[in-house]
Amino acid sequence: MLFALLTGTLALSPIVQADTTLNAVRGQRLDVNAYAGEVTVHAWNRNAVRIVASGADQDQLEISSSATAISIRTHGRHGPPDEITLQISAPAWIAISMGGVNTNAKIEGIRAPISVETVEGEVDVTGGESLISLRSVQGSVRLRGAKGRINVNSVNEDVEVANSSGDIAAQTVNGEILLQGVNASSVDANTVNGDISYSGPIRSGGRYALSTHNGDLTLTVPEGTSAGVTVSTFSGDFESEFPVPLRGTRKGKGFNFTLGSGSAQVTLESFQGTIQLVRPGSEEDPARRKREHDRDHDED
C-alpha cells in the first residue's frame, strides 16, 4: 500500500467483493461519484476507509487510491449505472467530495471540508468544517453541526441549516430556507417562492441578508441585539413582537431602524410577504414551532 502510494496509484478495478477497506493517510480526500442510489458516510476512529456496497453489479463499481484521493465511482457498461447502496466508514479528518444524479447523500461526523452535488436526491449532512458546499436540484438540503464557510443550495426543495457556525449562504428557488440555532457573522439567504426564517445571535459587526419574493420572512431577535435593520417590501407587511424605533420611511414600504448601537447590519426583504420580528421562544418563533412539530411527529 505504502509503495503504491509513493509510486502512483493503486487500482482495484473492478472489485470482486462488496466489502473493501483501504488505508487512508492524511492529505487524501474521499471522492465518491455514484450515479444513482444511496450513499452514507459516517466517521469512525480508524485511519481507513471501508466501503460496503450492495445493489449494483459489482463490475459497475470502481475503487482506487492515489496519494491524494480515495475514489469510489460507479460506471455503466451500456447506459447509466444501476442504483447502488454504499455504506462508507471514513476517518473524521478526511475531506469528502461527492457527486451523483439520482443519489441521496447522507454524511455524519466528518470534521473536514465536504462538497456534495446531486440532481434528484436529498442531501443530509451532520458535521463538516472549513468549506461545506451542498447542492441539489430536486432534493432538499439539510445541514447540522457544521463549522466554517457554508454554502447550501437547492432549486426545488427546502434548505435547512441548524446548530452551525460560520459564514452561511443559502439559496433555493422554490422552497423554504430554515436557519436555526446558527451562530454566523455573515448570512445570505434568498429564495423566490418560499419562507425564510433565521434564529441565532446577531453578532456585532455581522451582516445578515434575507430575501424572498413570494414568502414570509421571520427573524428571531434575541434580547440585547445591536443592529441596524433595513426592511423592504413592495406589497407585503411588517410585524414585530416588540416596539421598533423607526427612523424615517423610505419610498415604498421600506424603512430603517436601529436596535442597540446598531453594530450589525440586517437586511430583510420580501416583495410580497410578511416580514416578522419575533422574540426567542415566543409562539411565532420558528425554532419553537419546529420543536413542537417534531415532537408531534414523534408522538404520531
Place this chain on the structure above:
Amino acid sequence: MTQDPWTNRLSEYLDGELPEWERHALESHLESCAECSLVVSDLRRVVRRARTLKNPPPVTDLWPGIAARIGAGIPKAQDVVDLDAQRRVRRRWAFSLPQLAAAGIALMTVSGGAVWFMSGAARQSVVSAPVPSSPPEGTPAVSVAMKPNASQSYAAAVADLERVLADGRGKLDTTTVRIIEQNLAAIDRAIAEAQRALDADSANLYLNTHLAETMRRKLDLLRQAAALVPVS
C-alpha cells in the same frame, strides 16, 4: 460532478478578492492539489487570451430605431461618448459570454472553469446595471445608449445558456427538465412582477436591486442547468 470545495473560490482568488487568510489557505491548497492548480493555470490562460479578443461592433445599429421611438433624434458627434475608449479604460474582465466561451473552447480548458468565468462576467454586468423600464425624460443620448448595453449582455447570456439547455434537453431526465422549466417560469414571473412594480416606482432602490437580483437568479439557474448537460 464532484467538485473540490476550493473550486468555487478560484474566481475570487484570481480577482484578488479573497481575504488574506483565505488567500494563504488557498495557495497552500494549490501546492497539494493538482486539479485546482491546473484550473488556475487554465483560467489564467483564458484571461490572457480573452484580453486579446476584440469587442465586435453590433451587426445592426439599433440607435436609429431607439431614437425614433423616444424622439431623441440623431446624436451630435460631441454628444457621443466613445464606449470602446471608455471600456479600454474601465474594463476589468468585462467580456461578453461569446468571447469567454470562445476563449474557453479554444483553449480547451476544463468545463467548470469556463462556466465559472462566464458567471463572474455575467454577474458583473447584470448586478451593476439593472435594466431600466424606460429612459427618463431628458436623458442624454449617451446615457440611453449605454444602459441597453447591460440589457443586451444579459439577454445574450440568457440566450446562450438557453441554447445550451435546448441542445442538451434530450440528454437530461424529463423530470429534471420539467423541474428546471417550472423554476425558470417562477423566476420569470418574479421578474415580471418586479418589473411592473418598478414601472410604477422607478426610483425605488429596493425594487431596482430586487429586479437585478432576481435576474441574476435566473442566470444562475440557467448556468446550473446547463452544467447538468452531459458533455458528449
